[in-house]
Amino acid sequence: MFAYYLRLALASFRRNPGLTALMVFAIALGISVCMITLTSYRAAANNPAGDRSSILFAPSIDNWDPEQPYEQYDKTLAPTMLTYRDAKALYESNIPDRKLIMYKAGGIVSRADKGMEPEYIAARMTTADFFPMFQVPFLYGGSWDGKADIGPEPVVVLSKEMNRKAFGGVNSVGKSIVWHDREFRVIGVLDDFEPLPKYFDVSNGSFTDMEDAYIPFAWGPVLELGSDGNTNCWKTETIDSYKAFLNSECIWFHGWFELRTADKQRAFREFLDNYVVDQKKHGRFPRPLNNYLYDVDGWLKRNKVVEDDNKAVLVMAFAFLAVCLVNTIGLLLAKFLNGAPQSGVRRALGASRRDIFLQHLTESGVVALAGGIVGGLLGVTGIWALRAYYGRFVEDAPKLLPFDEINFVIVVAIAVFAGLIAGLYPAWRIGRAAPASYLKVQ
């Protein structure tokens, strides 16, 4: 029966090609705008941690200014980075299954044998658990262990791209690079690794490029390396040396803790509170006790990775789609009424109201499917154009507007669903019309 309805629908399109094209066009335009805004929304709303999202936790403890809160827009929130002292103290906890502290540093990398063009790189200074916690894939070699963190040992893990630049992409494990006048031995090379958004360090940009090298955290203080990213300070204090900087209330570190059970999560929250209460005795943490422990999902929300603009523009796009659909309802109605005499004949020959209704609903669905596909293609073209334009000055444009076939499937599904909704009333109305009145004039 469905095949028959499809044939009738196609016949109907041939009868009224202009009106049909107008309907397809209306839906397509609405869908294309939805496709573009949905793409940018879904890129930001992605949670790349997957099923580990609920066991990885980032602490946010309120060491901020007693005079003003960390965030102006929501006074209850605490800072999203840690001081050196607090990062070190939280790292001492034995509660987590795994733990890491880290920050971003920069410097020029070269090779002692002058085998590469020297280049300024960003390095992630981190403790060893970074690799298992974020499930980092290796191409060659592997990561360092906790022992190398204490020494610290002069070892480095390179990104795939960095290994290509420094060693032509061959297995470089055992070779060395020079960074801040010191030789670091390559012990591992990563495979492609780019979670988007970059959830473990959104403070330095949710879509900024991954670091080129990973180096044991303890080298930071040894080489006296400052942050190559955001540093926020609130307190009036004399900072006349690197040591004073480390001891200051300035925040530039991140900590992540793997807590697999509810008990451990509870215990770690308690640990955070106890730590801050204890620090208050030493005159730190002047604000009221205000600590948070976010899982990955909570962390992305806390940091507003999906910007308000993303949401607002998405809402506008769907409102526009609604207008297109109302328009389509009107057009369908006109078209169906136009073909009413034919329906009258079908009714007179024994088709039930339900048959007529389903036949017209099928026709609506086919129109919507065509509109969805055309709209999806228009949307892809739009994304392509936006990337071409913005890509010239926004390096992250391809990551902010990815080509993702899932988005295409989603919008086509939305189109068909919406088209069926739009077809309900016109199909019902035509199904209800009495056959006799149309037969008279034939």
Place this chain on the structure above:
Amino acid sequence: MEIRPILSALLRNRAGAILVALQIAITLAIVVNAIYVTQQRVEKIGRPTGMDDQNIFSFTVTGFEKNFDFQAMVRDDMAMLRQMPGIVDAAPIRQVPLSGSGSSTGFFSLPNQKGEQSPANYYSTDEHGINTLGTKLSGGATFEPGMIEFRNEDKQGFPATAIISQGLAKALFKDKAALGNTFYDDQSKPYRVVGVIQHIHGSWVGWDKVDRVMLSPLVGPGPGTQYIVRTQPGEIDRVMTATETALRKRDPNRVVGKLRKMSDYKKRSYAGDSFMAVTLTTVTGLVLVFSALGIFGLATFNVNNRTRQIGTRRAVGARKRDIVRHFMTENWMVTTLGVLVGCILALGAGFWLSNQYQMPRLDLYYLLGGVLGLWAVGQFAAWQPSRRAAKVSPAMATRNI
């Protein structure tokens, strides 16, 4: 005006009228809010930066060899760049305005963190900084060469003199003259104002204090800095290529980063706003076209369905004018129903947007403008079908359709 017959004619095709009214209602809600938001974004993007931002480019230069002579590098690079053809001026600067990357700290009008207080974006540069940025001084002069301090290590505090923007001057000194006056950092170190910049934007265009800027006569800390270069109008692309070659040739033993135009930084900083403006403008345009089409479609449908009725009216004495007026009024009534509902939707959407997404509350003039605009669009779209209706011959009344 004979409202009653129009109304009863309208009610015969309720569904069509309601659909068009609904479409107009949603259209009004979208258009008013979209135009309001777009307007703000366009205004924000169009603000003057106070700099010659179309003719400036910048890049990092970093030394890495042991015992690298940072000061000599800057001195020799600058000597070379400043005499290159097409270059107006060049200067070392730690960070670049409009780039999104910058530093800020708090300043006070009195020592011991007393008096007026204001944060400011600060930029370390030399005596050529002002001219290279293309900013105008409203008072004082640029730094004297003797004021410039070279640093190899990072250190708290700045040299003793400063050039500040009018925005910062106002925040710290209110109505008093800033030039020659002194302000303080949080360690109570004093800074004497030797120049006041008329207007300049700092690094973060989304910051409400983007016009509070301090220039400090400081180069470094080594071993790296950025250079900014200002070119003659139209010369920027040629000069960028020439600069890259010349720097590598002069000394290959340092790393020169990617050369970037300030205009690109500016576009990047406003990319979110321009994306919003472009998307909303597109939606606004399309939705208006769709509404016009909807109205046109309804009017055409009504005219076609009532040819005989129109003929009868003409036959019993209605003038062409009356027919046109009938359809225009009918259409006006549908549009009015739409905009009435639309006002509620628009206000609701505006309230929701400002509540949820920290956008400013919808300005009512925009709503008024939207209502008038949609009335106009409605009448415009109904004009052609109405004219066609008026052309129906009175003889139609006698025909059997």
